[in-house]
Amino acid sequence: MDITKFIVERRLKIQIDSSYKHYQPEITRQIQTLRKKLDIATKRRSKYISKAITVEDISRSHEFVHFQLLLAERCYANAMMMKEMHMVGKKGLTGPTRSHIDSRLHKGVKYAKHLCRLLSDKSTTNANDADILEARAYAASLAGARYFEKESWESCVKSYSEVWIIYTALFKATNADIFKDLLTDPVDPSIRYAAYKMGLPRTLAISAIVRQNFPLEDQELTRQLGKLDLDSLKDGAAVSEVESLESDVAIKTIVWRSRTVVLEDAAIAVALGSVKAATPKISNALSSSSRKDMGLAYDDVLMASQEAVDATKHAIDELASEGVEQSDKRMQSLFVTRTRNIYEMISWRVGRNRAMLGKGDGLDVDPPRQLYRKKADRIVPREAGTSRKVAPLQANVVLYDGILKDIESIRELHGVTSDSELMEELDAKYSYFQALRCLMLARAHAIVPNSENLRNSLALLNRAAEKCTAAHSKLSSSMDTTTADSPPNLTVISSQTENLLAYLHCELQRYRALVEIYDFTSATPQPADENVRQAPLVERLHEYPADGVVDLKNIVNYPPRMEVVPVKPLFFDSAWNYIDYPGRTTEKTAEKAAVEEEAMETEPEELQEQHQQQKKGWFGFGR
Structure with missing residues (x-):
């Protein structure tokens, strides 16, 4: 029946619009369309009669399940829209508004629970345990949202604990990301916030909170979960064992720049424990011959590091929403934790790029794959083209650019600029990777060996x-x-810089010799070129002489000969009407003066005629 998928697809509109304003009318339109489709719409001029769906309706069509879900979802959308509208106002949520929101959510819970009771009749509705659990989880999520708005924190934790257990079991059974996404938001944040309001310690993991508040007295729910996932519910000894394992994985303290911070947030501690557990996998993958496989080995560590960064940001936002100042000790500890976690995440990102560069951070170049071509009846080797040779070097330059950009982002972290020792260390690492980038560009220039390219490489x-x-x-x-045997990250040891420096000195000597050889061979006159006359100096002013000597005996061509000279074209047909040329200006001035004199002579005569025609007296009548 895909109950969870049906609801999530409808709520995607909220994520697009970022508002419940248009969500409720959309749900109402879908309900009206479904009523007509199922032939349960109230006819015109008829009185509306509320009729609940039955088991027989669901057995006839599973779209009655969707109809019941839409009724519950409309109540939820109405409640959230009222909350959204009143939160913007000056008064905020008042008592009557809270009561109205609670009544709408309560009605939605009634619709959802009625659907659960109908689906319990498996023989008639043809529903399986997964469908019943999904409907049960949806009803519990609406109940949790209702208790959250009522600020009844204990009931809220119990409702969301039921949702957490069901979605975890469904995710393990189906491996569908939709359940994992729902656990991430809104289930986990709601449980964490409600537990905080209950006064539970932050170091307590969510799994422990859920198991303590799960309704074990519901035998039918326990039986269905046991059939779906045997490990979803355990006895007390097993639960305590799992919690002890989680506490072992979780990290209690961290050290950053000689400062020790005690982790009070369980989510941060568990995420850092996941990073620690995923690190040995990278060491095992270092023996792989494929650079791509070595890069993929960092994915788990990077995901866990990102979760640690997100958990730290969430903890800071929670304290900020409570009005805690930045000078508070808890806030300062979280700032240090955030800087350390972001630094570690960027360090692992740099390590992935270094692993993809290969041994020696790209210092050792893999030989290109030998290409062959068919000639007559045999296959002979052929040389690779320039673009094929440049491609791996270009890929390495892109990786170096990513590393340099990551190091620049570290400098912008909170508290890094004030640490002069750390800034000097970052500058040194930045210079190290800049040197490797210059080396890679020098190799690319030297692929086509000529005097200019060799000079650029040098x-x-x-x-x-x-x-x-x-x-x-x-x-x-x-x-x-x-x-050197540890997984690559942002750390650069002195032996690596020493090896690179020794290699660069050897390459400098070699390229100096190559440039000297090319200069010597190009300066030696060739017998075949004695009769070739070079262009005069006036035509080669844009070229700098390689040997620094200018041939003053060949400045211009002498004796001069007829040659093509580049000039700007003049379009006389369009310019003639707008440009005054010599000789044409005098004629125009003379014509203009003659016209003005004629106008002056004719003007008095016209005035006299007008004066004679004028009549005396009032209104043109003579006296």
């Missing part, structure tokens, strides 16, 4: 050597104890 190598020298001088005194 300049880039010199730049890389300068950057690496600056990085090595700062990182050589670092107290980092990370070994």
Whole structure:
């Protein structure tokens, strides 16, 4: 019957519009359409009679289930719309408004529970245990929302605990992301907030809160959950064992820049424990020969790190909504935790890019795949094209750009700019990856060996050597104890900078020799070019002489000969009417003066004629 999917698809409109204003009319239109389709609409000029659906209706068509869900969802939408409208006003939620919201949610719960009772008759409705559990979870979620608005926190936790257990069991059985998304929002935040209002400690995990408040006296629900997932409900010993395992995985304290912070939020502690548990998987994947597989090994760590960052932000937002100032000790501890978690997440992101670069952060280049072509009756090797050679180097440059951008984002974190030692360390790491990027660009220039490309490569190598020298001088005194066998992250040890610096010095000497060889061979006159005359200097002013010597004996062509000269075209047909050319201006002025004189002579005569025609007296009558 897909009860949960049906509701989630309807609520997607709320996420699009970010408002319940248009959600309730949409649900009402769907109800009217479904009434006509099921032939239960009230006829014109007839009195409306409320008639509840029966088991026989559901056995006839499963769309009666959707009809009942829409009735409950309309009550929920009406309540949320009233809350949204009154929260914007000056008075906020008053007593009558809260009572009205509670009555609408209560009516929605009645519709949902009636559907659960109807679906319990499996033989008639053809419903399975999953359908009944989904309907039960929907009814419990509406009840939890009602108790949340009433600020009845204990009942709210009990209702949402039932939802949490059901959706967790359904997710394990079906592996559908829709149940996981519903657990993320709104079930988990509602349980966490209601538990906080009840005075429960923040270090208590959500799974422990749920098991303590789940209605175990409901034997039918327990039986259905046991058939769906045996591990969803356990006895007391098993529950305590799970909770002890969770407490072992969770991290109690963290250290950031010689400052120890005690984690009071259980969500942050569990997320950091997941990061710690996923780290050994990266070490096992380092032996893989595929760079792509090594990069994919970081996905679990990155997801867990992102969850830790989100949990920290959520905890800060909760304290801020309660009016806690930033100078408070709890807020300061969360700020330090957030900076540390974001730094670790970015560090693992940089490590993934370094793993995809290969051994030595891209210093060791894999040999290109040998290409072959068929010639006559045999296959002979052929050289790869320039674009094929440049492609892997270009991919590495993109990875270096991502690393440099990540390091720049660390500098903007809270409290990093005031730590001068950390800023110097970040600058050194930034210079190290800049040197590697310059090295990769130098290799790309040297693919087509000519004098200009080799000079560009030599300049880039010199730049890389300068950057690496600056990085090595700062990182050589670092107290980092990370070994080379650990998974790659943002950490750069002194041996890596030392190897890069030695390699760059060797490459500098080699490219200097190559540039000298090319300059020497290009300066040697070739017998075949003795009779070739170069263009004069006046035509080569945009070129800088490679040897610094200008041939002053070939400045211009002498004796001069007829040549094509680039000029700007003049379109006389369009410019003639707008440009005064010499000779034409005098004639125009003379004509204009003659016209003005004629006008002056004719003007007095016209005035005299007008004066004679004028009659005396009033209104033109003579006297």
